[in-house]
Amino acid sequence: MAQHKKKQNRYNEDIPQNTKATVKRLLGRLARQKKRLSVAVIASLLSCAAFTALPLAVGKGIDSLVTAIRSYDGSVGIIETAAKALWIPVLLIAVSALVSGLLSYVQQYIIASVGEELTLSLRTDISTKLNRLPLRYFDAHKTGEIMSRVTNDLEKVSAVMQEGFPQLISSVFTILFAAGTMLVLSPLLFLVVLVSLAISTIATGYVSTLAQRAYGENLASMGALTGKIEEVYAGNRVVKVFNQQQAVLAAAEELNERQFKAQRNAQFADFAIYPTIRALGQLGFIATAVLGGGMALKGAxxxxxxxxxxxxxxxxxxxxxxxxxxxxxxxxxxxxxxRVFSLLDEEEERPDAGGSAHAIAQGHVVFQNVRFGYTPDRVLIKDLNLEVRPNEMVAIVGPTGGGKTTLVNLLMRFYELDGGSILIDGQDITAMPRCEMRRRIGMVLQDTWLFEGTIAENIAYGKQDATRKEIVAAARAACCDHFIRTLPQGYDTVLSGETAGISQGQMQLLTIARAMLTDPAILVLDEATSSVDTRTEMEIQKAMARLMRGRTNFVIAHRLSTIQNADLILVVRDGDIIERGNHAQLMKQNGFYASLYRSQFEAA
Known part of the structure; x- marks a missing residue:
């Protein structure tokens, strides 16, 4: 049942839920280019009219040649007689073909540019939108889903604008012109053609539904097979450790067989069903030829x-x-x-206030009656009151999911409060522009992120006008100057996804140097030493002790060995601060912190 539901969801993925509203919005965007669209439509109209004139010109030529043959008396040459009968029809055929081809090219060129302009405007709006969306949105949506909207969904719109849309316009005009001409030439023959087209259309509609299902299942099965292969390659070592090779192979074979059958059905739709439908459509051609031939013999x-x-x-x-x-x-x-419009309609971050963040200098942080929940029905922080004085090193510890990182996210204003306020140096953070406030808060996350560029460029990411002297000073303070100088190009070594010789711990040190270079009033380390060895941890603690002067430090850590020298330790559980004090005080209390500490060091 669940598997059938997944298949149905995959099939419904390309079925719009509100076609009218979406088409209206697309037309509204296309209206910005109405002049070019008007030219394209007119070009298509004239091109189809010229194309429709071709059979008439050919028919005119045949009739002229038949008349010339019947009246031929041998007074002039055969070639001369044929040329006299055909030169006007041939001229009309040449002019019609040339005009139709040129106007068709103009239409295709304009429509292609219109489609690219539409795609560009949507992509620009999405890029702007992503920068305005709150962190809450990215927590609720997978990265692949967002990327699919930016790439696959936009490509579908672009492809239809450049291929499907002009083809639809040309088809409509061609059908209208040809049908009108046939109706004028012979209503009886047109009725025969109309009946055959009705049969063909009904059959085509039925078969296209079956084919769409086959294509959808083929894509879904290919995606499942690809995902399984990627999963197996990524976890190849784990698979071998637990001797699951046969189970993995069986699962992959099952997906492979499913993809084979889906591909076979899709290929059958392409190479067997549609040619059959085309053959069915030619019944009108045969009926027209038989009936028209009889009418021609009777002289009708x-x-x-x-x-x-x-x-x-x-x-x-x-x-x-x-x-x-x-x-x-x-x-x-x-x-x-x-799906693209649904992304563009997502609720954005609250607009920035018109104040200034220049008042942030000391790093005096106050949480007043703070209330927050990631969802309305799940309140994590109920009533938090906390004061962190300047120059203090505050450590936040507690179980996973207890709310440690949430406190920092609220301080950085990645999320908006449901109640209460947060003050920095006496100023409410909602009264400051986010970008200015965050410039004065340095943050190092557990997950290292380095872009493709030199080590110096990566360190200077938060202060791109920094001098080499400032970059080196920050690297020394973060204890990474030594290993940087051991690299072949030193600070000019280019980092990328394939970089060898840089460990995860060294990458973490570079992100710490990046934060230190900005010289923030507040420094936040969210599990920043999780990938660093014990000796490097001690070096970082010494560096941080030197850098504490003039700034407030928040340190989130699971390994309690890194925060024993903190001025204040906050023990957070279920969003509440259940214990607070320095290491010695909390150990004397013999509470949750003491139990957590002993569990980590009992073996030692």
Whole structure:
């Protein structure tokens, strides 16, 4: 049942939930380019009109040639007679083909630029939006899901604008012009064509639904197989440690078999079903040829008219057959645009206040009756009151999920409070612009993030106008100057995802140097020494002791050996501060902190 539900969700992924509203918003964006769109539509209209004139010109030529043959008396040469009969129709054919081709090129060129402009505007809006979204949004959505909206969904919109949309316009105009011309030439033959097209359209609609399911299942099975292979490669060592090779192989074989069947069904839809539908559409061609031939023999219509009808049948049947492709791609594009618009409609961070953060200098932090929950029904911090004085080193410890990192996130204003206030040097943080406030707070996270660039550029990320002297000083303070100088290019060594010779602990030291270079009033270390060995921990503690002067330090740590010298230790559990004091005081209390400390050092 669960597996069927997943398949249904994958199938419904490309079905828009509110087509009317999404199309209205897309048209609103396209209206910004209405001049170019108008030119494209006019070019398509004229191109289709010229294309529709081709069968008439050919039919005119055939009728002229038949008339010339019937009236031929041998007074002039055969070639001269044929040339006299055909030169006007041939000229019309050449002009019609040339005009149709040129105008079709103009339409394609303009539509392509319109599609790229639309995609660019959406991508720009998404980039701006992502910078304005609160951290809460990224916690609730997977990175892959967000990236899919920025890439895959936009590509669907772009592809339809450049291929599906112009094809739809051309198909509509071609069908209208050809149908109108056939109706004028012979209503009876047009009725035959209309019946055959109705049968073909119904069959095409049914088959396209089956084909869409086959394509959806094929993509889903390929994604599952790819994900399984990536998972196995990533955890190859663990698989071997626990002797799960056979189980993993069996699971991969099952997914492989599923993908094989899905691919086979999709290939069948492509190479067997659609050609059959096209053959069904040609029934109108056969019926027109038989009935039109009989009418021509009776003299009801000319041979050129029959030939023109046969060409019009081909002109109409192909666009009608391809309509299923266009409708399916349009549907997927609308669904993609719908997901993009839902991202653009997400609630943004509260606007910045018009104040200033220049008052932050000492790092005096006060939490007053703070109330916060990640969701309205799950309140984590109920009523927190805390004062951290300047120059203090405050350590925050406690069990996982107790609210340690939450305190820092609230201080950095990554989340908005549900109640109470946070003051820095007497000023409410909501009265300061976020960017100015965060410039005065240095933060080092547990997860190291270094971009592709030199070591010096990575250290200077928060202060890009820093001199080499300042960069080296920050590196020395963070105890990473020595290992940097052992590298072949020293501070000019380029880091990237494939960099060898830089350990995780050394990368962590570089992020600490980056924070120190900004010389913040408040320094936050969120498990910043988790990847560092014991000796380096001691070096960092000495460096931090030198840097404590003039700034407030928040240290979140699980390893209590790193925070024994803290001025104040806060023990946080379930969002509340259950104990506070320095190491000696908390050990005397013999409470939760003492129990946590002994559990870590009992073996030693």
């Amino acid at each position: 219509i000319t041979l050129g008219t029959v030939q023109a009808f046969l060409q019009y049948v081909n002109q109409i049947s192909e666009p009608v057959t391809e309509a299923a492709y266009v409708v399916t791609s349009l549907q997927a594009a609308i669904a993609g645009a719908e």
